[in-house]
Amino acid sequence: MIIGVPMETKADEYRVAITPAGVEQLKRSGHTILIERQAGVGSGIPDEDYQAYGAHIVDDAREIFEEAELICKVKEPLPHEIALIQPRHIVFTYFHFAASRELTDSMVGSGATCVAYETIQDAQGRLPLLAPMSEVAGKMSVQEGAKYLERPMMGRGILLGGIPGVEPANVMIIGGGIVGSNAARLAAGLGSHVVILDIDLYRLRYLADTMPSNVTTIYSTPEAIRRYLSEADLVIGAVLIPGGRCPTLIPRDYLSLMKTGAVIVDVGVDQGGCCETIRPTTHSNPTYVVDDVVHYGVTNMPGAVGRTSTFGLTNATMPYLLKLANLGCRKACEADRGLALGVNIGRGRVTNQAVAEAFNLPYTPYPEMAE
Secondary structure, rough: OEEOOOOOOOOOOOEEEEEEEHHHHHOOOOEEEEEOOOOHHHHOOHHHHHHHHHOOOOOOOHHHHHOOOOOEOOOOOOOHHHHHOOOOOEEEEEOOHHHHHHHHHHHHOOOEEEEEEOOOOOOOOOOOOOOHHHHHHHHHHHHHHHHHHHHOOOOOOOOOOOOOOOOOEEEEOOOOOOOHHHHHHHHHHOOOOOEEEHHHHOHHHHHHOOOOOOEEEOOOOOOHHHHHHHHHEEEOOOOOOOOOOOOOOOOOHHHHHHHOOEEEEEEEHHHOOEEEEOOOOOOOEEEEOOOOOOEEOOOOOHHHHHHHHHHHHHHHHHHHHHHHHHHHHHHHHHOOOOHHHEEEEEEEOOHHHHHHHHOOOOOOHHHHHHH
8 A cells, every 4th residue: 555644734733644663664564655755854753764764755745645545644634635635545644523614524525534543442442542642732731831821921920839938829620531630740740739620430539549649639510610710720621522522611701710810721622622712723823811811722732742742643553554554444444443433534424423413414334334
């Protein structure tokens, strides 16, 4: 199979979808790998490293889309890329369809098979391709929150860990999954008072057993959210509905409860976010203020630490990329039900129920689409 890896063109995106080690694995299986020139530069990977393991470097993404059968990316295709996608393509990347009707309609119209990293499951029902970037985003949410709490950034002028004689910041985390737990550990390690809210009691019990003593677990209700919002200096939205849009847990009128200069970092913004007033931003222009509260809505947070993120992501994606390349999409999905759950769109039909429900579109289970 011919596998194509174009350069990412989303604003401030420095990741790349494959490493030289991944090229080596694909070559050993007899595949041809096309990589756009300088696609790896943002992650510190020069073209020569790819060539040393057998990749072909091409000058133009158009050539990749014309030649390749399997397109491997990091972020969703942008309009200029969607124009190049054909029904014969398998596109393997993060899509987050439920946050964008425009993207969904465009990919349905392309007729291509869209395999979304974020909905692939392993045998235990976990999300193995979302996990590494959730780890990065969870840690970055605290780093970025700490930065934007600084007064020159319109924040409250609070140091997360405080100093002797001065109390630390209060950090509120909504969601106790991978993003939330990583955020909590880092914030706690800096000395903050941390509260994690979740609706899964078993998850809360696990977190209570494993977190440092300055982390408190709270069952999430609207009343609890209002209470802790009023105390929070930094709020981290870490809510995930696999494949679906995040529920709105912080409506706009709740902002009036918050302190002037408090910061909201909504990690789920690429799935719509849990804060009503969040909107997508970029690393170049990451924040804005609504009702005296600083909002951070960067949709590709891990892209800023391209090298760490690229290697972490490809450690997880390579086994699935090899299955798709070696077997083709249909046989690979027949062999791995968890991989089949990654097929969100194919042959002009929506094959992920959460995406279909988000936009009231017809839903076709993947096995029926593949027949």
